[in-house]
Amino acid sequence: xxxxxxxxxxxxxxxxxxxxxxxAAGLLAGVAxxxxxxxxxxxxxxxxxxxxxxxxxxxTLPSLAVLAALLPLLGVGFTPSVVALALLAxxxxxxxxxxxxxxxxxxxxxxxxxxxxxxxxxxxRVELPLALPQVFAGLxxxxxxxxxxxxxxxxxxxxxxxxxxxxxMALLDTAQLLAGGSAIALLALGTxxxxxxxxxxxxxA
Amino acid sequence: xxxxxxxTKAWPGGAGVQALDLSVPxxxxxxxxxxxxxxxxxxxxxVNRLVEPDAGSIRITGxxxxxxxxxxxxxxxxxxxxxxxxxxxxxxxxxxxVVPALLGWDAARTRARVEEVLALVGLDPAQYRDRWxxxxxxxxxxxxxxxxALAADPPVLLLDEPFGAVDPLRRAQxxxxxxxxxxxxxxxxxxxxxxxxxxxLLGDSLALMRAGxxxxxxxxxxxxxxxxxxxxxxxxGADRALTRLGLFRISDVPREAASVPGEALPEATxxxxxxxAMLERGVTALPVAEGGxxxxxxxxxxx
Numbered sequence: 062x063x064x065x066x067x068x069x070x071x072x073x074x075x076x077x078x079x080x081x082x083x084x085a086a087g088l089l090a091g092v093a094x095x096x097x098x099x100x101x102x103x104x105x106x107x108x109x110x111x112x113x114x115x116x117x118x119x120x121t122l123p124s125l126a127v128l129a130a131l132l133p134l135l136g137v138g139f140t141p142s143v144v145a146l147a148l149l150a151x152x153x154x155x156x157x158x159x160x161x162x163x164x165x166x167x168x169x170x171x172x173x174x175x176x177x178x179x180x181x182x183x184x185x186r187v188e189l190p191l192a193l194p195q196v197f198a199g200l201x202x203x204x205x206x207x208x209x210x211x212x213x214x215x216x217x218x219x220x221x222x223x224x225x226x227x228x229x230m231a232l233l234d235t236a237q238l239l240a241g242g243s244a245i246a247l248l249a250l251g252t253x254x255x256x257x258x259x260x261x262x263x264x265x266a
Numbered sequence: 267x268x269x270x271x272x273x274t275k276a277w278p279g280g281a282g283v284q285a286l287d288l289s290v291p292x293x294x295x296x297x298x299x300x301x302x303x304x305x306x307x308x309x310x311x312x313v314n315r316l317v318e319p320d321a322g323s324i325r326i327t328g329x330x331x332x333x334x335x336x337x338x339x340x341x342x343x344x345x346x347x348x349x350x351x352x353x354x355x356x357x358x359x360x361x362x363x364v365v366p367a368l369l370g371w372d373a374a375r376t377r378a379r380v381e382e383v384l385a386l387v388g389l390d391p392a393q394y395r396d397r398w399x400x401x402x403x404x405x406x407x408x409x410x411x412x413x414x415a416l417a418a419d420p421p422v423l424l425l426d427e428p429f430g431a432v433d434p435l436r437r438a439q440x441x442x443x444x445x446x447x448x449x450x451x452x453x454x455x456x457x458x459x460x461x462x463x464x465x466x467l468l469g470d471s472l473a474l475m476r477a478g479x480x481x482x483x484x485x486x487x488x489x490x491x492x493x494x495x496x497x498x499x500x501x502x503g504a505d506r507a508l509t510r511l512g513l514f515r516i517s518d519v520p521r522e523a524a525s526v527p528g529e530a531l532p533e534a535t536x537x538x539x540x541x542x543a544m545l546e547r548g549v550t551a552l553p554v555a556e557g558g559x560x561x562x563x564x565x566x567x568x569x
Contacts, residue, residue, distance in 0.1 A: 168349055169353050171347060172345065172350075172353075175316055176340060176341065176414075177339075177341030177368055178337075179337050190355045191354065
């Protein structure tokens with residue numbers, strides 16, 4: 062495996078770069094959808110219930126099934142992979158943010174309203190800041206899922222470290238297979254640890 | 267001045283507020299009391315329109331509250347809730363500055379006012395301004411809550427169980443300080459409490475509610491002496507005559523010129539405490555530090 066890496070650094074680095082680009086784009090797109098959605102739903106408990114249910118279903122669908130379902134709709138390549146990863150990131154961020162917004166300290170929210178905050182001011186200046194720890198927890202879960210999920214992008218031509226695994230399997234090249242597989246695992250563990258460290262640091266601040 | 271006329275609010279569950287008339291004159295404090303679910307908190311929240319009435323009119327300092335934008339209306343009314351309702355993600359100074367910020371005050375004016383109101387509620391601005399709410403005791407949080415309500419100098423304040431979360435030892439002192447402060451600032455106050463002693467101490471008038479209706483609205487001494495019915499009498503408690511004696515001081519009643527032996531009481535002592543001293547010493551007359559003596563007959567005559 063080390064030998065394979067020494068012989069093909071460019072192949073490995075390109076796959077790693079693709080993997081990181083896919084993950085970052087997917088995560089950003091997912092958050093960009095989930096956060097505004099959570100803010101819009103925060104004051105609509107009935108609708109929020111339905112959407113939470115939907116997000117829960119989306120969460121239980123296997124990532125591979127989502128990729129396969131998107132194939133006929135969006136075709137193959139980088140963009141469909143990002144869409145699929147965004148769908149993967151959406152439920153944890155949305156659900157955590159909703160829980161955080163709806164659980165924001167009731168006395169503070171009541172005081173905000175009673176002192177003359179508009180509903181939007183209360184949402185952005187009181188409820189969202191109070192929900193941030195939850196939002197961050199959702200972000201951490203989503204990031205780990207996206208980094209792991211990006212390994213599957215290879216099946217719809219999205220590239221990434223998954224390419225090393227599929228090629229390794231096709232060519233019966235165990236070294237390449239292991240290089241790809243270990244890199245994916247390490248990246249997922251690193252993401253988990255990195256976001257965990259950020260979260261603790263930020264909570265202490 | 268707060269004026270409620272024919273205010274009605276029905277809740278799906280039942281007990282709301284029915285055809286309520288209540289006015290609080292300028293500079294006075296009205297304490298709303300009554301059992302849980304009697305509609306006292308709903309009444310308070312009707313004033314700043316956190317609850318919208320089904321019928322009736324609300325006037326605050328002469329203006330029709332129902333014709334105003336509710337958000338603007340609330341910025342002109344101080345609001346204090348149990349435990350203060352401070353924003354945990356903002357420092358004390360920023361919490362107090364909330365309404366001035368909503369009103370668009372400039373930084374210098376806001377800063378000066380924050381220092382002023384923190385000092386008013388007995389908190390040293392230099393020491394407290396940059397603290398977080400979680401670093402404060404219950405009593406300190408409540409003081410910050412009062413400072414926040416006073417920041418934009420509203421003529422009317424609404425207090426919802428403001429001392430409920432303060433430990434009993436500190437509560438009495440905080441009540442006295444807030445009472446003195448509100449009197450000095452001549453605020454018109456509506457206070458909700460379930461504590462009769464607190465209502466009697468802080469209220470210029472008591473408004474007792476039951477099942478959404480106002481049962482009796484009178485000065486504390488009047489209501490304690492002449493409860494409108496058995497419900498009022500029960501609510502005020504079997505010790506209501508003693509509670510009432512707490513409203514008067516030795517200086518309020520005539521006393522005998524001749525002194526009697528024993529440890530003298532200052533004339534600022536309440537009749538309740540004086541009676542307690544008589545019971546404790548087994549006497550019917552007590553020497554008064556400022557001269558003369560207080561007799562049991564004089565205490566009884568204060569009814």
